[in-house]
Each structure stands twice: as C-alpha cells, then as structure tokens.
Amino acid sequence: MSEYLKVTNISKSFGKFQALKEASFSVNEGELVCILGPSGCGKTTLLRVIAGLEEQSSGQIVQKGVTISDLPPDQRDFGIVFQSYALFPNLSVRNNITFGLQTRKQDASTMEARLNELLSLIGLESHKNKFPAQLSGGEQQRVALARALAPSPGLLLLDEPLSALDAKVRQFLRLEIKNLQKKLGVTTIMVTHDQEEALSMADRIILMNKGVIEQIGTPHELYSKPNTSFAADFIGKTNIIHASKVSDSKVNMLGKEFECNEPIPQSQVTIAIRPEDIKITQNPNDANTVQGKIIEIEFLGSYSIGQVEVSFDNQKENLICHLPIDNNEASNLAKNSQINFTLSSNSLKIVT
C-alpha cells in the first residue's frame, strides 16, 4: 500500500492554548483511519487543519506527493461530512448532492448519471426530491456522505459523522460506511470520541489526548498492547495498578509477587489489566493469584461487572473484573463474598 497523506509535526495554537502539539502520522491509500480521543483533545482541530479550515501554526501536510498545508480549502482535494451534516435545508436531496457537480465542465447528462449512481449507492433513490427536514437522521447522514463523495474526492473527512444519531441507527451505519468506504476505496479519516465506533470501523486508530498523539495502531494493537495508561484506560475498561520490579520477570503488587511476560523497564512501573483477564479460581495457591472481596456487583445481562477489594499491608486496591453469570440465579456470586482470582502473566501490560 502506498502512502497517500503525510502529516508532519503539525502544531496549532489558539492564543496561549496549544490545541495540537507536533502531530505526525501518515495514511495509506484506501485506508480508513480513525482519530480517537476525548472531547477537547484536538482531534477535530487536526481534521480541520487537514481540510485547510484552520491554519496550522507549524508543520507540513503532503497529499499524494503535493504539499497542501499552504493551500486554501477550495484548492485541496477532499470531501467532508460534519457532525451536523450541514445539509442545505432549502435544497432538495438532489440539489444537495449535485451542489459540487454544477460546474461548467459537467454537462447535464453526466451530472444526472452521477447523481443516480450516488443515490443508488446510499439507497435513497426514491427520496430525490425531498428536503432534508423530511428525512430521518440516518438518511440525512447518507445524503451528506453522498454530497461529499459526489466530486469523487481523493480524501474523505468525517467529523463525528454518527454522534447525532441514536444507538441502533449508529450501529447500522457504522457497517454501511465501512462497506461503502471499502467498495469505493476512498482514503478516509474519521474523527470520533466513541471508542467502540473506532474499534469496529478503523483500519488504524490514531489515539489523541491533550493535543498529543498517544498511540497509533490497529484496533487490536491498541486494545491488547496499549502504550500508555491513558490508552489502556480510554479504550475499553482497565485496571491501572502501580507495581515495583522484583526481578526481570517479576513485579510486586497488591502485596504479592506476580509473574510478568513483558520486559520490565524500571523499578517502578504501571500495569494495566483488562477486567476480562481477571479469572476466578478455586485454588488460592495458583500462581499469580490473589484474594479479594466483592464489594459491588453490576448485572449487565450476559455477564456482571464486579468490584473486588484487595486488602494488603494496610492498603486497599479496587479492581474491576467480569463475573460470569449462571442461569441459576442462586448460584451466582454474591456481594461481600471472598474470591480468589488469577491475573495471568501475559495479561499484565506495562504502560507509561
């Protein structure tokens, strides 16, 4: 795969506030990359800089070998869908989609053909003459997508495209957009604060926090090998525990020694453990096993989330873990019961 977009050391300040600090990454042709992060992390600013809607304070952007960072938006090659969709309310679906096609070069029949192609792509052929207010949120979203795709841009930018929709529609459209993107092969950058959305749609995720890129990787990499405690905590639920190094393969935490498969870089480390990696065991003498008391149980249907309190050396540490559900309600674990659980050596992830 060839590199389509290269972003190098982009910084952006608004007055004294630095929204972006030296952001660098690249996007391959045909790839769907999600910029993920909490609100205010600079992800939308980054997208707007790529679009030319904000001017970077420093840094460079190269698209298909051409430096675009000094070009105004109308001289860059991209289509964009905003969170609000920004559909023109007084124009019909048809006129919204053809808005970017009405140039001198296009003759009417080519335009009509392109319109019909896009309409069938988004499955809204019968809504051609409706106004945006007469469409559902999901339909509006697809019209916005078709309008952005109409001039066949090389790069598609999506700014929180699904956040205005309710949960069911959102889930459906996730797949739709992903399939559409793969079908057209258009390089896409999507901004979202929803980790599930990013995990399910992205080829790669760029995780941002406070204007800095924390980690770049495939969804699986980010989930299973978070580099930082922020990454571990933001993507999925996680337990963050402070530990000290005992030997090259052992740490001390929760008042006990634990085997750890990852290299331990320094004497004090931070360890992330996913709740689903905490396994209940009957045998307190198993390796990497510790005892705790369930102080809270939250029933979620297919499983429960338990809060387990581990007491050691006059300290207490709370861990969250997944508890299995038994069909027989009476045989489930109860609040205040003591359990033993194992933190397997390869579930201990060392983060910074």
Added chain:
Amino acid sequence: MKKSRDDYLTIFFIGIAALYILASLALPMYAILSKSIENKDGLFIGLTNYKYYFSNPSLFYSIYNSLFVSIITTVISVTLSFLFAYALTRSCMAAKPFFRSIAMIPILLPSLLAGIALIYLFGNQGVFKELLMGKSIYGPIGIVIAEVFYTFPHALLIIITALSIADARLYEAAKVLRASPLRTFFTVTVPSAKYGIMSACFVVFTLVITDFGIPKVVGGQYNVLAIDVYKQVIGQQNFEMGAVVSVVLLVPALLAFIVDRIVQKKQVSILTARSVVYEPKPNKTFDMIMFAYCSLIALLILTVVGMCLYASLIKFWPYNLSLSLKNYQFDLMDGGGWDSYYNSIKMASYTALFGTIIVFTSAYFIEKARSFRGARTMMHLLSMMPMAIPGMVLGLAYIFFFNSLSNPLNFLYGSMAILVICTITHFYTVSHLTALTALKQIDNEFESVSSSLKQPFYKMFFSVTVPISLPAIFEIGIYFFVNAMTTVSAVVFIYGPKTTLASVAVLNMDDAGDIAPAAAMGMMIFYTNAAVRIVYVLVTKKILVHFQQWRHKV
C-alpha cells in the same frame, strides 16, 4: 496560507464596506467633533464654544429639561409596556393578537403626530382641555405624554421577548415549593426579565432624549437639547454652537448605549435546550383585569390616531366640523406638497432596497468570513455605533461633511442619495443585529462544505444563505421602509428643495400653523406604512410559505 479566490472577494467586499462606513459614519462624526472646537472662520479655538455653552444658563438648562422628560417618560413607558407585555405573555385573556397589533401602531407614525393629536385633545381648543385642570399641554406634560405614546411599542417589543423566554420548570419548582404568586413574580419572573427591562429602559431613554419632533410640536417654551440643536442651526445659523449642543446630546446617548452593552453581555442565556416553554393557565379574575388594562391602553392609542384622522378630515376645527378632503390638498400649502409625499415613498423604497442589501451583505461577511478576524470585529463595532448617535447629530454631521467644498463627495449634497445614505446609517444597528441573529442560526459549516465542494461562496450565498434568511431580510426591509417614512431628526438638516419629505412637511406645516394639513400628511405616512405592513403580512403568509416549504416536515 495562500489566499483563495473567495479570500480575495472577501477582502474586496470588506474594503468597500469599510470605505462606505468611513464616508457615511466615521468622517461625518469627525467633522462634527472638529466643528465644535472651531470658530465661524474655521479656526481652532479649543473649548471656547463649550465654555460659552456652559456659561449660558438658557442653553445649559436644556440639559436638565432633557434628562427630566427622558427619565419620567422611561419610568412611565416601561411600566405601562411591562404590564401590557405581561398580559400578552402570561395571561389567557382574549384578543391577544388584536392588542398586539394596536400596540404597534405608534411605530408606523411620525412621532410628531402624537404631539399634534395632543394639541387637538388638550390644546387651547382641545376636546378634553378641562382634564388638565388649567395646566398647559405645551411643555413637559405634553412632551411626556406624547413620548410615552411614541416609545411604548419599542419598549413593549423588548419586554415581550424577555418575558416569552420563561422556563416553565422554574414556575413548577416555585409552585412545588409553595411560593405565593407574588413571591414567584419577584423571584422568578422579574429576575429572568431583568435584562430585558433594563434594555427597554435604555432604549426608551435614548429615543426620548434624542427625539426632536415631539418637543418641537408640543414643547412650547420648554427647551430640550434636540430642540437647541435645531434652533442653533436652522434658526440662528450658528453651526458651531449646533455642533457643541450635538456633542452634549451625544454624551447621554453614548452612555446609555455603553451601559446597555455591558448589561447585555452579563446576560447569560437562561433558555437552554432543555427548557420547557411556559404556558399560562386560565385565571378568570386575572385575565379580566389584564383584558381591561389592555383595552384601556388600546383605547388611548386609538384615540390618538383617531383624533388625527378626524382632524385631518374636517373643514375647520373647532368651528366647522363638516367632513372634507381639503386638508389633503397639500399642493396649496407650504412643505413641498404632494411631491414631499412621493419623495418620501421614493426615499423609503431606496432605503429599504439598498439598506437591506448593504446590511445583510456586510453582516454576512462579519459573521461568516473565514479569515480577517480583526477587520471583521472592527466592522461589527462600527455597525453598532449608529445606535448611539442621535439622528439630529448625524444629520448635522452630514451637513459639515458633505457640504464642505473640499469634499469630493460634495455632489451628493441636496440629493436623494444623501437622504438615503443618512437614513440607512441612522437605522443601521437594529437591522445589523436582525441580520446577525438570522445568520447565527445558520450552520457555520455551510461555508466549509461549499469550499470543500470547490464552489465559490457567492453561489452558496445566493442559493442557500439568502433563501434561508428571507424572513429576516424582509423584516429588515420593512424596518428601513417604515422608519424612513417617519424619520425627521436626521433628514431635517439635509433635505433639499427638490427632496422635501412628508415627515419634514408635517413639521413645517405645523410650524406654519397649518395643523390640520400636518395631521393629514402624518396620516398619509400612517396609511402608507400600515398598507406596507399589511402587504408584508400577506406576503409572508402566502408567498413566503410557498418558498419555505423545506421548513416543514411533510
């Protein structure tokens, strides 16, 4: 970043707008300020003119008079309009739309007409002269009554807006906590309308202190600042002293404006997306009281208009009460005759057309342009300025600026164009705010979408922004038209022999003692404005609905 074609167009338009503001506002104001520190030969004499002014008790006393009538009027007008607005928004009385329309009538009349009506009602040969118990209507009493009539709808509109943004949840909370109606009124209603009330006070105060028509007609020997400007300039041809009084008049207007801006900034939006709109519940006694009150006010308003209508239609008050149209034979009197009326229509139409174009386009660049933040903020501040400048001051400033032989724009002097420019500037701020409010409701990303689709901004402007904003655009046009028909203060200094205006004709005929024809001309202005207003309502109802289909869900 490199400039795009849109950027160059933006620079071009902002540049033109800046030049326009410079010529229509900044330079004239500079001219009047510098005139006030010059002698008759145009030499700089420092504050000598001001020393003379403040040592002259008869001139100086006008400041006191102006403040006195302005404050009294503000208290009365805001109280009356608050009660009226309260009835319209918080009661279930009948005929609300009727009362609302009646209350808006004074906006359609030149302010002078209220004064003329008072002369017929309470003047030396007035119908209800006895009610004054020997006091004369000429003077502060007449001024205050007429000013209350004139300012009532202005205050009412602001307070209605303030009262209609009530959050029903607060009232429910008060009820659940068992607060008495009176306590609820003072702890919920008044605080949430506080800024609206304050704003109404500033608007009324400024309108009164800068008004010239009413004191001219019913002021008698009671001098106020606006009258002094007129007397110095028209009566004594003392332009320097006129400039001095103008600057003095500018001070309270400017102060009221600044304080109002500060107060408005403090207002945080109390109406959030979660607010529930307050729906008044029927309460027989309360609704009856409110109905009675509104009927009384409506009756008073109709009496004033009815009196003028009657006066304009009878032969010779109070001796020959038979009906005739002789008072409408304007060509037989001073004041420019029917030509004045046609000139006014022309002037108002041009003002509405060009004013709307200038205001809306400038507001668009101020609100939606992608770059040039500094220039845009500057333009916005300048667009807010006209609100603080009394019409008299603006008119006088135009004389000084445009009548100067060294000014290349001198050719405009005495033309229709200068009247139009002056009137647009005079009523710029309110129109600007209307346009800005409408534009702020439009998604800011439209411009981004348009440029990502490689379309020039003007395509978006004409095919999306303008159609969406049509209601606001019509509103601005009507506002310009109605005000251009009624305004006297700014244009009284700059009309020429060929550009006499109806509103000025009312003034001049009244001055010459032709009060009945003055009333008739005033009524012509009223008929025209009312007709335009009615046509506007029909247009919005029929045609606009057709063009605004997209707003509806079906």
